[in-house]
Amino acid sequence: QRLANQIAAGEVVERPASVVKEVLENSLDAGASRVDVEVEQGGTKLIRIRDNGVGIYRDDLALALSRHATSKIVDLNDLEQINSLGFRGEALASISSVSRLTLTSRRSDAEDENGWQVAVAGQEMTAEVTPAAHPEGTSVEVRDLFFNTPARKKFLRKEQTEFNRIDEVVRRIALSRFDVHLSLRHNQRTVHQLHAASSLQEKQRRIGLLCGPAFLEHAVHIDIEAAGLRLWGWVCLPTFSRSQPDQQYFYVNGRVIRDKLVSHAIKQAYRDVLYGGRHPAFVLYLELDPALVDVNVHPTKHEVRFRDQRLVHDFLFRSLHKALADVRP
Numbered sequence: 135q136r137l138a139n140q141i142a143a144g145e146v147v148e149r150p151a152s153v154v155k156e157v158l159e160n161s162l163d164a165g166a167s168r169v170d171v172e173v174e175q176g177g178t179k180l181i182r183i184r185d186n187g188v189g190i191y192r193d194d195l196a197l198a199l200s201r202h203a204t205s206k207i208v209d210l211n212d213l214e215q216i217n218s219l220g221f222r223g224e225a226l227a228s229i230s231s232v233s234r235l236t237l238t239s240r241r242s243d244a245e246d247e248n249g250w251q252v253a254v255a256g257q258e259m260t261a262e263v264t265p266a267a268h269p270e271g272t273s274v275e276v277r278d279l280f281f282n283t284p285a286r287k288k289f290l291r292k293e294q295t296e297f298n299r300i301d302e303v304v305r306r307i308a309l310s311r312f313d314v315h316l317s318l319r320h321n322q323r324t325v326h327q328l329h330a331a332s333s334l335q336e337k338q339r340r341i342g343l344l345c346g347p348a349f350l351e352h353a354v355h356i357d358i359e360a361a362g363l364r365l366w367g368w369v370c371l372p373t374f375s376r377s378q379p380d381q382q383y384f385y386v387n388g389r390v391i392r393d394k395l396v397s398h399a400i401k402q403a404y405r406d407v408l409y410g411g412r413h414p415a416f417v418l419y420l421e422l423d424p425a426l427v428d429v430n431v432h433p434t435k436h437e438v439r440f441r442d443q444r445l446v447h448d449f450l451f452r453s454l455h456k457a458l459a460d461v462r463p
């Protein structure tokens with residue numbers, strides 16, 4: 135069983151950033167309104183994620199670390215309307231098979247005054263549950279990632295590169311969950327401290343913190359709705375010259391995606407209205423009926439397939455065209 139976990143770990147746990155992604159998504163699944171992420175040495179030494187979500191019952195702690203015990207898919211029809219982020223039920227099991235993992239949690243509705251903790255180190259399933267001090271919510275601590283799989287460890291890049299990937303995971307989530315307070319620390323240094331944002335002004339502030347003040351200065355805010363589709367967010371005018379690499383974030387129903395059709399529609403709108411040729415920067419959110427989009431095309435879930443591609447393409451093109459034409463310099 136543990137071996138099976140390690141093999142599965144290859145699929146889920148490629149590097150520290152994949153651990154952060156899975157654990158952070160669990161926190162969001164648990165309804166957390168605040169998640170604090172702390173990492174050391176690019177996440178290879180330590181990844182600690184604490185949330186204030188619903189928590190885990192004492193009796194479910196060991197179960198949470200066992201493979202497939204918790205898969206949320208009960209039948210194939212569920213695939214049609216998956217809203218919850220995780221559905222494979224194996225991330226924690228996989229991570230724990232290639233690290234020293236401690237899971238500590240406390241339910242708000244449990245009778246105990248304290249929380250409970252379970253620790254697993256690689257192959258050793260000494261999953262004994264012990265009492266531990268913890269506020270309502272869950273902490274996952276992952277130490278010494280790949281300590282027992284040296285071959286995998288060799289594939290890790292240098293500390294800053296691994297950290298940058300973690301940072302990108304956190305940014306992507308921060309840009310889609312304005313309602314959640316998020317923080318990120320690396321080697322005791324605060325990298326992000328993002329308060330929950332509800333008003334447009336607060337959201338813009340978060341955009342400024344994540345994409346830089348220059349991005350905001352050159353950005354147009356858009357919010358257009360038609361035929362059951364809504365596109366909102368920020369697009370930068372070509373006056374914005376990027377110092378950072380690609381700042382292109384596109385979300386479909388809260389999920390970040392990369393899609394040829396989407397890129398094409400955006401590029402075409404830019405080319406049509408503006409000078410063209412440049413690489414646009416944007417943070418955009420497309421919202422539509424979940425039945426009109428298939429999110430299970432690819433296991434990493436960065437791809438989607440729209441039922442009506444033409445409708446989506448035209449909507450994106452027209453919306454952006456209008457927004458950009460309105461402010462044409």
Ligand code: ADP
Nearest residue numbers: 160161164198204220221222223224225226272
């Ligand atoms: P999945 O999320 O696909 O179900 P995971 O291995 O990621 O599988 O998590 C296993 C289970 O552990 C979850 O289904 C959930 O019940 C529980 N769990 C994990 N993290 C948390 C958390 N932060 N808060 C509450 N429950 C959690």
Ligand code: MG
Nearest residue numbers: 156160220225
């Ligand atoms: Mg999960």
